[in-house]
Amino acid sequence: MLYREAGQFKTSYAADQAIFPILQDRWVFWGFMIVAFVVPPLTGSQYFMGPILTQLLVFGLAALGLNLLTGYAGQISLGTGGFMAVGAYACYNFALRMPELPLFVDFILGGICAAFVGVLFGLPSLRIKGFYLAVATLAAQFFLTWIFDHVGWFTNYDPAGVASAPARTLLGSWATEAGPLSFLAPINILVTGPNASPETKYLVTLAMVVVLALLAKNLVRSSTGRAWMAIRDMDIAAEIIGIRPLRTKLLAFAVSSFYCGVAGALYVFTYLGNADTEAFDLVRSFQILFMVIIGGLGSILGSFLGAAFIVLLPVVLNITASTLGEGTLPSDTLSNLELIIFGGAIIFFLIVEPRGFARLWQIGKEKLRLWPFPH
Amino acid sequence: MRVRKLLLSLVASVVVLSPISATQAAEAEQFFPMLVYRTGPYAAGGSGFFGGIEDYYTLLNMRDGGVGGVKLTWEECETAYNSDRGVECYERLKNKGPTGATVVQPLSTGITYRLIERATADKIPVMSMGYGRTDASDGRVFPYIFPIVTNYWSQNTAKIKYIGMKEGGMDKLKGKKIANLYHESSYGKETIPVLDNQAKKYGFEVKHYPVPHPGLDQKATWLQMARQYKPDWVILRGWGVMNPTALKEAKRVGFSAKKIVGVWWSGAEEDVIPAGKAAVGYVAAGFHPSGADFPVIQEILETVHGAGKGNISPQRVGTIYYNRGLISGIITVEAMRVAQKKFGTGKSLTGEQMRWGMESLNITGARIKELGAENLMSPVKVSCFDHEGGGAVKFQEWDGKKWNVITDWIPTDQSIVRPMIEESAAKYAKEKDIKPRREKDSYGSDCTVTS
Numbered sequence: 114m115l116y117r118e119a120g121q122f123k124t125s126y127a128a129d130q131a132i133f134p135i136l137q138d139r140w141v142f143w144g145f146m147i148v149a150f151v152v153p154p155l156t157g158s159q160y161f162m163g164p165i166l167t168q169l170l171v172f173g174l175a176a177l178g179l180n181l182l183t184g185y186a187g188q189i190s191l192g193t194g195g196f197m198a199v200g201a202y203a204c205y206n207f208a209l210r211m212p213e214l215p216l217f218v219d220f221i222l223g224g225i226c227a228a229f230v231g232v233l234f235g236l237p238s239l240r241i242k243g244f245y246l247a248v249a250t251l252a253a254q255f256f257l258t259w260i261f262d263h264v265g266w267f268t269n270y271d272p273a274g275v276a277s278a279p280a281r282t283l284l285g286s287w288a289t290e291a292g293p294l295s296f297l298a299p300i301n302i303l304v305t306g307p308n309a310s311p312e313t314k315y316l317v318t319l320a321m322v323v324v325l326a327l328l329a330k331n332l333v334r335s336s337t338g339r340a341w342m343a344i345r346d347m348d349i350a351a352e353i354i355g356i357r358p359l360r361t362k363l364l365a366f367a368v369s370s371f372y373c374g375v376a377g378a379l380y381v382f383t384y385l386g387n388a389d390t391e392a393f394d395l396v397r398s399f400q401i402l403f404m405v406i407i408g409g410l411g412s413i414l415g416s417f418l419g420a421a422f423i424v425l426l427p428v429v430l431n432i433t434a435s436t437l438g439e440g441t442l443p444s445d446t447l448s449n450l451e452l453i454i455f456g457g458a459i460i461f462f463l464i465v466e467p468r469g470f471a472r473l474w475q476i477g478k479e480k481l482r483l484w485p486f487p488h
Numbered sequence: 489m490r491v492r493k494l495l496l497s498l499v500a501s502v503v504v505l506s507p508i509s510a511t512q513a514a515e516a517e518q519f520f521p522m523l524v525y526r527t528g529p530y531a532a533g534g535s536g537f538f539g540g541i542e543d544y545y546t547l548l549n550m551r552d553g554g555v556g557g558v559k560l561t562w563e564e565c566e567t568a569y570n571s572d573r574g575v576e577c578y579e580r581l582k583n584k585g586p587t588g589a590t591v592v593q594p595l596s597t598g599i600t601y602r603l604i605e606r607a608t609a610d611k612i613p614v615m616s617m618g619y620g621r622t623d624a625s626d627g628r629v630f631p632y633i634f635p636i637v638t639n640y641w642s643q644n645t646a647k648i649k650y651i652g653m654k655e656g657g658m659d660k661l662k663g664k665k666i667a668n669l670y671h672e673s674s675y676g677k678e679t680i681p682v683l684d685n686q687a688k689k690y691g692f693e694v695k696h697y698p699v700p701h702p703g704l705d706q707k708a709t710w711l712q713m714a715r716q717y718k719p720d721w722v723i724l725r726g727w728g729v730m731n732p733t734a735l736k737e738a739k740r741v742g743f744s745a746k747k748i749v750g751v752w753w754s755g756a757e758e759d760v761i762p763a764g765k766a767a768v769g770y771v772a773a774g775f776h777p778s779g780a781d782f783p784v785i786q787e788i789l790e791t792v793h794g795a796g797k798g799n800i801s802p803q804r805v806g807t808i809y810y811n812r813g814l815i816s817g818i819i820t821v822e823a824m825r826v827a828q829k830k831f832g833t834g835k836s837l838t839g840e841q842m843r844w845g846m847e848s849l850n851i852t853g854a855r856i857k858e859l860g861a862e863n864l865m866s867p868v869k870v871s872c873f874d875h876e877g878g879g880a881v882k883f884q885e886w887d888g889k890k891w892n893v894i895t896d897w898i899p900t901d902q903s904i905v906r907p908m909i910e911e912s913a914a915k916y917a918k919e920k921d922i923k924p925r926r927e928k929d930s931y932g933s934d935c936t937v938t939s
Contacts, residue, residue, distance in 0.1 A: 160583075164576040209919075262672065262698075269919070272681050272912065273621065273674035275601045279919070307609035384575075386605050389674050391571055391598055394701070428576065431566060445526035445535060448566045452527065 116481045132330055149319060154312040162315040163384060169417075169424050170322045171380045176404040176416035177329055178372025183402070184411035185333055186365035187345025188238050189246055192231075192253030193373050193401045198393035199257060200227040200374025201381040202267045205276045205388065208305075209269060215285040216304050220321060220378045227374025228367040230257070235366025239359055242348075254398050258390040268389075277387040280306025283317065305382045314383040321379060325372060330413050332368070341365050342411075407462060409471025418470035422462075427455055518555070518824065518836055519585020520545070520562040523577045523594050528568040529702035530728035532758035533809050537595050538564070539800025540813020541820075544784075546792045546799065548821065555824055556833030561585060567599065569728075574599030575606070582610060587836040591615050591820050591846075597675035600633075605920075608632045612839040613846055617816045618643075618752060618775060622678055623912035627847065627875040628924040628935050630913065634846050636819060637775050637868060637878040640751075641682040641908060642900035646881035647749055647773055648686050649898055651721050662691035667719035669709070669734060671727045672698040675753075679725060685904060695719070703730025710737040724750040724772075731759035732767070739766035749773070749883075756808035760886045768888045773881050776815055776865050778891050780806030783860030785814070808891065815865045823849050847872055866897065872925060872935040 116137050123129040133139045153162050179193050204223030207214055214222070234253040238246050261267050261274075268276040282288070283304050288297035303309045304317050332338055340361045343351035352358055381388040400423055408419020434447040466473050522542070525534030545560040554560055563584060565577035574594055582589045592607060592614045594600050600620035607614045608631065615634045616624070622641045624633035638646075651666070652658040668683055670676035680696055687694040695717055697709050703726060713719065722743065724734055731754045735745060746769040750759070755772025780789065785806055793802045804810055827837050827845025837845070849870040856862055870877035880897035917924055925935040 160579045164579045168576075262677075272623075273597070273601060273677050275674050277601075277605065277920070280921070307605035385572065385602060387601060389571075389598065389601070391673060391701070432580075435564065445531070448527040448568075451566070 116478070116484075130334075132334075146323070150316065153315060157312075159311045162311045165425065165428070167315055167318050167379075167384045169421055170318050171376050171384060172401065172404060172424050173417035173420035174322050174325060174379065175373050175376035175401050176408060176420045177326060177413060178369045178376060179401050180405045180408075180410065180412070180416045181329060181333070181341075181372065182365050182369035183405055184409075184415075185338060185345065186341035186362065186369075188235070188362060188365060189243065190250040190253075190366075190369070191247050191395070191398050191402065192234055192250035192257070194393040194395060194397035195254040195257035196227045196231055196370040196373040197377030197380065197397070198261055198388075198390060199230045199370075200224055200377035201388050201393070202261055202276060203227065203374070204378035204382065205278060206267065206269075208281050208382075209279050212279075212281065212286040215288070216281045216283050216382070217317075217321070218285070219281070220375050220382070223378035224371040224375040227377070228371040231366045231370025231373075232363050235363050235370075238362050238366065251395075254395055258393060261390050273389070275387050275389045276381070278305050278382045278385075280308065281382075305386075307386065318379050318383045321375065325375065326413060326417075329372070333413070337361075337364065403459070407459065407469055409469025412469070412471035414474065415469050415471030418474070422458075422470065426458060427451060430454055516554075516557060516834055516836065517559045517561045517586060518590055519588070520560065520820070521578065521581035521584070521589040521592055522562050522564045523567050523574055523581075523592065523596075523599060524564045525567050525569045525595075527566065528570075530569040533728060533753070533756070534569065534595060535800060536756070536758070536804060536807055536809025537813035537816070539798075539804065540810040540815075541593070541817040542799035542813075543788050543792050543805070543810075544814050544817035544821070546797055547784075547788050550791055550795070550797070551787075555821055556828040558824075558828075558834065558836060560821075567594075567596070569596055569598075571596065571598035571602050575602050578603055578606065582612060585836070587838045588612065590837060590839050590842045591823075593617070593816060593820075595619070597621070597678065598673055601674050604630070604633055610839070611843070613843040615816065615820065615846065617812070617819065619675065622682075623909045623916065625874060625876040625909050626913035626924075627870075627872045628913075628926065629917045629922055630875065631847075631872075631925065632843055634870065634875045636846075636849075636870065636876065637815075637866075638881060638900060639876050639905075640678045641905045642876065642879060642902070643751060643773055643775075643881055644679045644682050645686065645901035645904055646898045647723065647751070648683075648690065649901065650771075650773075650883050650895065651749060652690070653895075653898075658690060664692040664721070665717065665719040666692055666694045667713050667717060667722045668694055668696045668725060669706075669713065669722055670696060670698055670725040671703060671730055672700050673727075675727060676725050679751075682905065682908060683723075685908065689904065699726070699730055699734075702728060704733055706730075706733055706737045707740075710734075710741050710743070714738070714741040714743040720747065722748045724748050724754045726750070726754045726759070729762075730754075732762035735760065735763035735766045735770060739763075745770040752881075755884065755891070757891070758807070758809070765888065767886050770886050771883055771894070772886070772891075774808070774884050774891075774893075775878070775881060776808075776811055777863070777882070777884070777893055778806060778808045778811055782862070782864045784818075784864070785811075787860065788814075811864065815861070818859060818861060818865065819849070819851070819868060822851050822855070826850075846870060847875070849877065 118135045121136055133142055153166055175197055182188050182190055200223040203226035204219045207219045207222050237249040268274050282301045284297050284301040286292055288294040288301040290298050302313055304313050340356045343356055344361050348358055404419035404423045407422055409415025430451045434451055522538055524538045548555055549560055563581055565581055567574045567577050589612050592612055597619050600616045603614055613632050615636055617636050620635045622639045624630040624635050625639050652661050683694050697713050699706055726734055748770055750772030752773045755774055760767035792798050823845040826848050827841045831841045847870055851868045853867050866880055868877045879900050882893050882897055883895040884891040885894045
């Protein structure tokens with residue numbers, strides 16, 4: 114009844130090709146954006162903004178990166194953790210060794226480093242496909258974490274191999290009171306380090322994620338995205354109609370690794386505060402692959418829905434278990450129960466809707482358009 | 489008239505005062521976050537340790553009604569020894585209780601690293617007893633971090649001393665080959681620099697062999713290490729399931745368990761029983777014995793477990809991890825008493841006040857006897873300069889049934905460790921732009937004394 118596009122006419126190509134062609138969708142989107150930017154800082158809850166929302170955004174971004182590669186271009190990768198680590202350690206070294214650079218440039222440089230490494234490990238994709246490619250990318254995961262564990266320079270020779278994010282401001286050290294760009298000092302806020310406010314960390318993460326997600330959405334609607342999907346659906350046919358597999362596949366690896374790299378950098382700088390390779394191990398790569406599968410292959414929204422499921426469900430179960438179960442069940446039983454419920458939920462959702470949450474969302478929208486008269 | 493006035497004033501005073509006394513009664517609790525892990529490959533350590541702490545707190549609540557009229561409260565959060573999950577748990581629990589979290593005990597070097605900056609900014613002391621970041625022993629740079637009792641580097645010097653003893657003198661170490669089999673994590677890597685340093689000093693050769701988490705696959709490593717490198721000694725720096733696996737692999741390749749020396753996270757019952765006969769003769773370090781023949785543990789068995797309020801199965805009371813948890817509970821409560829003496833009993837302490845208590849801690853032998861923990865723990869004296877505050881290690885041998893202490897207290901070699909700590913802490917201070925404390929602070933912690 115409310116959700117119907119009757120009477121909304123498109124008079125230009127731009128209007129016809131908008132991301133949200135339906136007016137109600139646009140309202141919901143802008144409403145959601147306002148809520149996302151305004152409400153969490155107003156609550157002032159550090160727990161809500163840090164472990165819950167920032168983590169969700171970061172993993173949503175990483176899942177989005179993998180989704181571009183796996184969901185859109187059809188190349189399976191198990192190296193996500195490794196590419197995130199490249200972004201994180203590269204960003205750490207840029208921030209540590211060049212404090213003049215604005216922090217958001219560090220993030221982007223971290224992503225670019227990850228993109229280069231991604232292209233390198235994407236080369237085998239020209240010859241091998243499917244599971245074999247997954248194994249080849251697995252090599253990236255192990256090789257990259259091994260490098261960061263064993264080459265001291267990456268962690269500034271820390272004895273335990275822990276890279277601790279330095280305190281940096283949004284616009285870098287030149288934009289401070291004493292620097293050459295002192296007129297920028299008032300908006301040059303502290304973003305990382307223990308003394309940065311949780312609100313800043315959250316808002317910077319959110320802004321980065323919104324911009325990158327918007328770029329990704331437009332990228333997959335462009336000729337690049339269509340080329341990826343053509344390769345995914347049938348690479349020989351794609352080649353015959355004039356798509357160059359080398360360029361397309363490597364571009365997919367580059368863009369995907371860029372997103373993963375930025376996510377890794379954000380994870381360390383705006384959430385954890387310090388990095389070791391434990392944060393980017395194989396389990397992380399699998400976790401992000403599961404986010405993509407559960408959220409929906411080939412969907413931007415699905416990446417975030419999948420991330421929400423994987424990141425938040427254990428936390429929610431843990432909190433419910435500890436509030437409801439205090440004293441009734443032994444806590445080790447509660448911990449194991451949490452794992453059982455989490456595993457069960459994954460199986461349940463995959464049986465009910467193998468195409469992921471994004472598909473459920475789509476079905477819901479279609480039902481809503483017909484409501485309340487289903488025929 | 490006078491009676492009426494008196495009555496009125498009485499009523500008025502009751503009305504005015506009662507909410508205050510009511511809130512005071514409600515506020516008199518001290519909250520401790522428990523970052524437990526009862527699942528995952530390291531559950532044996534996590535459940536034993538936190539069972540020990542919680543049993544001790546329960547004992548104090550039941551026997552004395554808390555500490556200085558303040559009830560001890562806590563809440564658990566399961567981390568499964570995952571550092572990222574540990575951050576989530578810390579953030580969840582840090583604002584609970586009337587004054588927030590007061591002491592965090594992560595029982596994980598990885599989580600300790602994650603929390604160092606956060607907890608310092610939040611003014612919550614982190615007590616990493618026998619683990620964590622070693623250079624945090626320099627309290628001038630790390631005011632809120634307490635690697636109390638003995639840190640990793642100190643322990644390592646004692647271990648090399650033990651190996652020297654077995655070889656017949658430190659000069660006999662020259663030319664010997666020692667393999668360091670370590671858990672590939674921040675915990676495992678922590679001792680690499682100090683071992684390299686000692687190798688240079690005593691002239692032995694050291695080679696480091698990483699084992700990836702969780703440590704179930706060591707076949708190739710042991711083949712390479714025992715058959716190719718042929719070390720005279722192996723230092724086992726394992727954790728959780730890595731330990732019994734290592735002992736079994738050693739047996740398989742024919743390396744004698746008597747030549748393996750474990751760190752104290754590789755020296756509990758849970759680490760050797762699964763290895764069966766392969767573990768007989770294996771020696772591990774420790775800063776306390778196992779067993780339940782201590783007055784304080786007997787009291788816990790009677791009062792707490794007798795009433796069915798235990799936090800662990802009674803069979804595990806008195807195991808290595810349990811006793812370690814108990815000791816850490818004792819140290820925490822003693823620090824709380826010190827802080828209460830200065831800031832007043834009957835009310836909740838803040839993290840800052842608790843930090844002062846920990847920094848002014850001095851548990852003497854007489855006090856340990858009073859607590860019923862004689863021979864269970866060694867004296868601890870903490871200062872701003874030295875957040876470690878202990879410094880001796882015993883070695884124990886597994887005979888197939890129980891751990892037997894085979895050495896006296898072996899002192900650590902601070903002439904090696906302390907300069908390394910100060911150098912490392914100074915580097916951290918420079919990187920993080922921290923000004924090391926050099927004078928008395930507002931609470932009177934004295935940082936001018938440097939010995």
